[in-house]
Amino acid sequence: MYIDDTIAAIATAPGEAGIGIVRISGNKALDIVDTIFQSKPGKKLSEFPVRRMTYGHIVDPDTGEKIDEVLAYYTKGPYTYTKEDVVEINCHGGVIPVKKILQLVLRKGARAADAGEFTKRAFLNGRIDLAQAEAVMDLISAKTDKGFDVALDQLEGALSKQVSNTRKKLLDMLAHIEVSIDFAEEDIDEVTLDYLFNKGTEVQREIEHLLNTADAGKILREGLNTVIVGKPNVGKSSLLNALLRESRAIVTEVPGTTRDVIEEQLNIRGIPLKIMDTAGIRETEDIVERIGVEKSKEFFNKADLVIFMLDISTELTREDLEIMELIQNKKALILMNKMDLSQRADLEKIKTLMEHKKVIKISLIEEKGLEEVEEAIEDLVYKGEVRAKDRLLVTNVRHKNALERGLKNIGEGIEAITKKMPLDFIEVDIKNTWETLGEITGDTVAEDIIDHIFKNFCIGK
Template sequence: MLTGDDTISAIATAIGEGGIGIVRISGRKAVTIANKLFISKTGMQTTNIVSHQVVYGEIVDPASGETVDEVLLIIMRAPHSYTREDVVEIHCHGGPVPLKRILDLTLILGSRLAEPGEFTKRAFLNGRLDLAQAEAVIDIIRAKTDASLKTAVGNLSGHLSTEIKHLRYNILSMIAQLEAAIDFPEEDIEEAAAADVAQLIVKAKADIDKLLATAQTGRILREGLATVIIGKPNVGKSSLLNALLREKRAIVTDIPGTTRDIIEEYVNIRGIPLKIIDTAGIRETADVVERIGVEKAKELINQADLILLLLDASEPLAPEDRAILELLSGQQAIILVNKSDLPSLLDFAEIEQHIGSRMVVKMSVTQGDGLAELEEKIANLVYGGHVSQGEAAFVNNVRHADALRHTNQRLAEALLTIEDGMPPDCVVVDLRAAWEKLGGITGDTVGEDIIDQIFTQFCIGK
């Protein structure tokens, strides 16, 4: 499926000042447009520039003859380009004015402004990438840690796509085996074919379960582990946030209730992006603004992947502490006993009655004690029992995980159909549905509306 004849252009670098900015053009007219704008310092005609060769020159407004900027020009001729079309990149100085001037000239000369993600969409439509690989491009752009980058690069390289294609091939083989039994009833092979297919279905389901086991970790690496820091006022929540960030981001004072709003930051914990939220201290208060913050903190607890509850070792368990412990029912939490460098007045036996088998870390945020142990426990929660990221296929996309779950469901239905002694053509219906669901991941059986929705999440220029 090839894209249309129109040529697109866009600024491919971030808006703002920088050393270099790039205007990208893709399509049938890309080289022609560049030829009208670019003058090489050596006098070389643009049409004679070797593919993937960098040439130094100027962008000149053809209407006025005015030099817009000194640039480097790269032509990448089809099909050896990102989009598999002729692509031209103009590398100019990275200010908004030269970038906009050059982009405007490309539009005047026959291109149109690219839609969000349209360059990658063309790469997909022209067969350079499948849909899972295309989605990995945006994951690379948005990666927050080395671990999330490694996972995204693995998916762009085809780790997940290879697994999905292998599963689809196996399911198609099952369908062919059953259809052969239907086409040749005189051979009396239906029962044997159904038995063979049942074993293959069990194997396929196990392979999908293995992929789905990476989904939670993959989602966290992609989106971040939503982590809420809670505790009563002045227990050290903001100090913990600053310690994890290695900088003073939150206000730290001895005045109870200093943090009245919700402070949100991304923290890199051993490759895991923690979307960490420092909340207002939970307590009964007459302050309207602070009370709103407290209510918001309670709401965030229910939405969090992980809760870090701070208790004060130098004080007995307070009513506020007990109230917070009650809120943690059914939630994943780590209990942090702060100020452990001070004489302890905390009754640990009472804490254990509330927290059961939850993890407890003794720490002193001001002294830096316990931070390494906390990081290790978080890493174990995320990575525990799974392969290291980047070494195998990783599911880090909600759409992919949902498709795999639906595939498993249709395979389970096919297995039940076989066990119930139903005819092979009934089994084939479920297997075809499973095959199509997997095709939605790579884009082989996905609708145009889903494709459009995916690429609108990209930035313009990518």
């Protein structure tokens, strides 16, 4: 698909900086810049070689006013990001220079680009597929090195290749079915069904493998919502400070010091955590503290991971037992703090009540046990077949939904095969699987979904 109009946008972040960039893409990009760019030798930009950065000024041709001193270059389609002619004007950073140059470019015939329109054109013009286009924003918004690496692999087509290979197997199945339907008088049904069953289960395994990475992928993309809970004065704020390696939360021996939810972002072994230190959960007459306790419970319900802290030097209380009951069905770590003191808590009872939870002894005052805590968080994220070194992860909820529907479709197809149903019945399920997986790469996705995806991009990308 080729788009006729020419678009322009500021490609750099707003504010003061060393340079600002105005990007222009479309069949009139070079013509527009030729009317406003004056090089030192007096030549137009189009008279210089392609991809050569050229010094000059942006000048308003109607008034003769110099707008800014710039460096500009052009590249010719299809060897560009959008597969169209692209010009980039590098001017002085700051709000005024880029804004004035963009306004002049728009006045000379360009249209202001919509959010994500440069990448949308790259997709529509066939340079990248939809999964790769979505990876562009994941790269920009990556919170950790690991998240960046996964997004870069997706931009380079790792997920797309896997999906395409699986869809090719589905196409082979459809072709086999078509041949069998055309030559139905020949006795090849058993051979056909065996072939379809083997291929179908192979496709099913590949989809399941990708889905197994989705939870870890979502966390790498969006962060792990983590809440630290426990009764007052068990060391919740001290844990937050220890994980951050700085004194972010106030720590005192007075119970109820933390009265509001403190939220911080941190990186644990490549995993982005949105971690919240909450007010101690207890009955209280203090109005402000009571509001903090209610907020703690609210964040607790929304958390992906609960870190429940206990004081090993005190006996279990009613508040401790109530929290244990609340976290039974949550992904949780149990931290027994103050192991440097005499143990009074019933450790066996805790392990029995928290039978399927990881229980770790720590001492924040002696800085013991933190490595084990970080390792446990990593193990909770990268579970089963997924390991920290894996870079082919499903990070996008849209992709996960398509895979889940594809898994359902292929499962129904395999069931139809085992029941020896008519081939045209089986064909419907196989084709549905093929089309559903095509939504990931954009081969079979609806236009309104494409529009929605690119609206979430930033302007200029």
